[in-house]
Every structure is written in structure tokens, then in C-alpha cells.
Amino acid sequence: MPAIDFWYSIGSTYSYLTVMRLERVAQETGVTFRWHPFNVRHVMTVQKNIPFKDKPEKAAYMWRDIERRAAGYGLHPKFPVNYPIPELVLANQIAVLGEQEGWVETYTRAAYRGWFEAGHRPGEEPNLTAALSAAGQEPARVIAEAQSERVTSMLEAVTELAMGKGIFGSPSFLVGDELFWGDDRLEDAVAWAKRSG
Amino acid sequence: MPAIDFWYSIGSTYSYLTVMRLERVAQETGVTFRWHPFNVRHVMTVQKNIPFKDKPEKAAYMWRDIERRAAGYGLHPKFPVNYPIPELVLANQIAVLGEQEGWVETYTRAAYRGWFEAGHRPGEEPNLTAALSAAGQEPARVIAEAQSERVTSMLEAVTELAMGKGIFGSPSFLVGDELFWGDDRLEDAVAWAKRSG
Numbered sequence: 247m248p249a250i251d252f253w254y255s256i257g258s259t260y261s262y263l264t265v266m267r268l269e270r271v272a273q274e275t276g277v278t279f280r281w282h283p284f285n286v287r288h289v290m291t292v293q294k295n296i297p298f299k300d301k302p303e304k305a306a307y308m309w310r311d312i313e314r315r316a317a318g319y320g321l322h323p324k325f326p327v328n329y330p331i332p333e334l335v336l337a338n339q340i341a342v343l344g345e346q347e348g349w350v351e352t353y354t355r356a357a358y359r360g361w362f363e364a365g366h367r368p369g370e371e372p373n374l375t376a377a378l379s380a381a382g383q384e385p386a387r388v389i390a391e392a393q394s395e396r397v398t399s400m401l402e403a404v405t406e407l408a409m410g411k412g413i414f415g416s417p418s419f420l421v422g423d424e425l426f427w428g429d430d431r432l433e434d435a436v437a438w439a440k441r442s443g
Numbered sequence: 444m445p446a447i448d449f450w451y452s453i454g455s456t457y458s459y460l461t462v463m464r465l466e467r468v469a470q471e472t473g474v475t476f477r478w479h480p481f482n483v484r485h486v487m488t489v490q491k492n493i494p495f496k497d498k499p500e501k502a503a504y505m506w507r508d509i510e511r512r513a514a515g516y517g518l519h520p521k522f523p524v525n526y527p528i529p530e531l532v533l534a535n536q537i538a539v540l541g542e543q544e545g546w547v548e549t550y551t552r553a554a555y556r557g558w559f560e561a562g563h564r565p566g567e568e569p570n571l572t573a574a575l576s577a578a579g580q581e582p583a584r585v586i587a588e589a590q591s592e593r594v595t596s597m598l599e600a601v602t603e604l605a606m607g608k609g610i611f612g613s614p615s616f617l618v619g620d621e622l623f624w625g626d627d628r629l630e631d632a633v634a635w636a637k638r639s640g
Contacts, residue, residue: 293498293500293501294497294498295498295500295501300491301490301491301492301611303490303492303606303609303610303611304490304492304611304612306609307609307611307622307624310622311623311624311628314631409500412500412503412504413500414498414500414501414504415501425504425507426508427504427508430627431508434511
């Protein structure tokens with residue numbers, strides 16, 4: 247079965263679309279997705295690639311574009327979305343721990359649903375407890391463990407790894423070495439994986 | 444018949460894909476496209492939105508993405524493409540004159556074909572003479588007229604108009620007030636136009 251590496255950061259706006267539809271895409275296409283959270287804010291800072299800050303025209307378009315595409319996917323985000331999120335690092339430290347322990351998908355979906363549909367920012371309460379409970383995890387344990395030296399270093403390491411693969415934004419899809427960026431390239435990535443696989 | 448306003452700048456990379464396939468899309472969908480050249484470089488400077496300069500990772504991805512999508516459209520650009528183009532303003536002054544006189548589409552397609560497929564930058568020779576000849580125009584007359592006060596002011600005025608409509612990049616599609624940005628949103632714009640029309 248073809249496999250795609252899905253690189254994303256909780257905190258990315260367009261990644262909402264991917265996170266919420268990826269399970270269905272996997273079922274419909276038979277493609278396996280490996281979820282890899284990383285720190286896109288660090289990558290963008292290093293690369294001086296800040297897409298929306300101080301760009302009101304582009305930001306306004308981005309929200310409208312997400313609204314239209316979400317409707318096409320049957321999603322119902324509530325606008326305005328609380329953005330950006332201050333606790334991006336913690337939200338993704340938890341996600342890498344979840345990747346290691348096997349609950350990253352459920353946690354990520356719940357964190358995004360809480361953010362885009364209930365207005366609660368990831369990495370903060372009440373989103374943290376709600377998303378971790380949805381993933382069957384004990385919040386206090388996870389929140390402490392996610393801030394340990396081990397997990398902090400792990401998020402930094404996978405972020406360096408992502409940069410080494412040419413990733414500069416979220417969501418990104420890797421089919422072998424072939425990079426696709428943006429929720430709107432998911433179908434292209436799937437087609438590529440099926441041809442390659 | 445539904446109509447879409449197509450706003451673009453000669454000099455934009457992704458606009459190559461749109462310029463080269465728009466005639467076929469119009470025939471296949473029955474949608475009319477009104478071509479409106481403007482100065483995207485001015486807009487991006489004003490809005491501090493510089494997508495590829497000093498961003499090698501993102502630029503490398505952009506070229507690969509264009510290569511893949513061009514192949515999907517049956518286009519055959521030659522890489523590396525000579526970018527950016529120093530004579531963006533003249534290339535688009537000529538285009539607005541062509542819009543007024545009715546030969547903008549042929550000129551724009553020929554200018555892009557010369558740029559992406561033969562390696563000659565728009566707004567310079569030999570691209571200028573080749574593209575204007577393809578459009579049935581006398582190069583010396585057009586090049587002089589395009590730099591007149593009248594045409595210079597016209598390009599500036601339509602660029603302000605574009606900004607007033609929320610346009611921040613090229614290619615853009617307007618269906619009434621609904622903005623779609625990027626060659627990859629052309630199908631969405633067509634669907635919107637058909638629903639609205």
C-alpha cells in the first residue's frame with residue numbers, strides 16, 4: 247500500500263483542512279499517511295518566510311479561501327478563528343509525544359476541532375484537556391512529559407529533519423523525496439504515491 | 444455566459460500555467476475571461492509581500508511544482524527559467540495597451556511562451572519583437588506608445604484598481620467580488636462563476 251509522510255504543525259491555518267479530511271482520504275484511496283508534527287514557526291523564522299503577519303490583504307484572502315474550501319469538504323469552522331496561537335510549541339511537543347505513543351491523529355484532530363469549531367486555541371486550556379481526553383490520555387502526565395528535555399529535543403530534532411527534506415510550510419506531503427505543499431496538493435500527492443507505489 | 448476577470452502580471456511565474464491554458468478552459472467551460480494586466484511587483488512592494496526573493500527553499504519548490512503541473516497540462520517549459528525579469532513594467536505597459544487595442548491575449552501567450560519555452564525574458568529583445576509580431580503589431584510603434592505618459596498612467600491606475608479589489612498576487616480571478624488566487628484556483632473560480640451566473 248502506498249504511504250505518504252504528512253508533515254504539519256498544529257498552529258498552521260490551512261492544515262485544519264488536511265487534518266480534518268485525512269482519515270477519509272486514507273479510507274477512500276487506500277493510501278497510508280504517517281503523521282509527523284514539527285515546528286513550522288521555527289522553520290519560517292529561520293527562512294524569513296512569514297506568510298500572513300502584517301499582510302492584511304493576503305490574510306483576509308486566506309480566511310475566505312479556507313471558509314470556501316471547508317464548505318466543500320463539509321466542514322463548519324467558525325470565523326473569526328483565534329490566530330495566531332501563542333502555545334504552538336507546547337501543542338506540537340504534545341503531538342510528537344503522541345506520534346511516539348500512537349495517539350497523535352486523534353489528539354491533533356481534537357485540537358483542531360476545538361480551535362476552529364469551538365474557538366479554543368491549541369496548547370491552552372480548555373483545548374489541552376479536551377484534546378488529550380479525546381485521545382484517551384491523562385492530561386497532567388502528558389503536559390508534564392511534553393515539556394521534558396527529551397520531548398523538547400525531539401521536536402527540535404524532527405524540525406531540523408523536516409528542513410533537511412526541503413519542507414518550508416505546513417501542511418506538506420512527502421512521497422519519497424517528492425514534496426507537495428498545501429492542502430490543495432493532497433490529491434496530487436496521492437496520485438504521485440499511487441503511480442510510484 | 445458567465446464571465447471571470449483574470450488579473451495577472453507578465454513576470455509572475457505561476458501565471459505561465461494560466462496564460463497557456465486559459466483559452467482551452469474558456470472553450471471547454473463556456474466561461475468568458477476578461478484579461479487585465481497589472482503591475483504585481485508594485486502591489487507586492489507596497490504590501491511587503493515578496494514570495495520568493497531570499498527564500499531558496501520555497502523558490503526551489505515553486506519551480507518543481509510548476510514543472511509537475513505544466514506536465515499535467517501538456518506544457519513543456521525549459522528549466523531553469525530566467526527569473527526575475529527586469530523589464531516587468533514595460534512588458535505590462537505593452538499588455539495594457541494590448542488590452543485596450545484588443546490583442547492582449549495573443550501577445551501575453553507569445554511573451555510567456557518565449558520566456559518559459561525559449562528562454563527569452565519578456566520586455567526585452569528578442570521576446571518583444573517576437574511577441575508583438577505574433578500579435579500582429581508593429582513593434583516600434585507599440586514599444587514607443589507603451590512608454591507614453593498615457594499608457595504609463597494607465598498601468599498605474601489599473602494596478603491601484605486591482606489593489607482596491609483585494610488583489611495581492613498573480614494570477615487572480617474575480618467572479619463579481621469573489622476573489623480566487625493562484626492557477627490552482629481556476630477551476631474553483633469557474634465553478635463559482637457557473638453557480639453565480
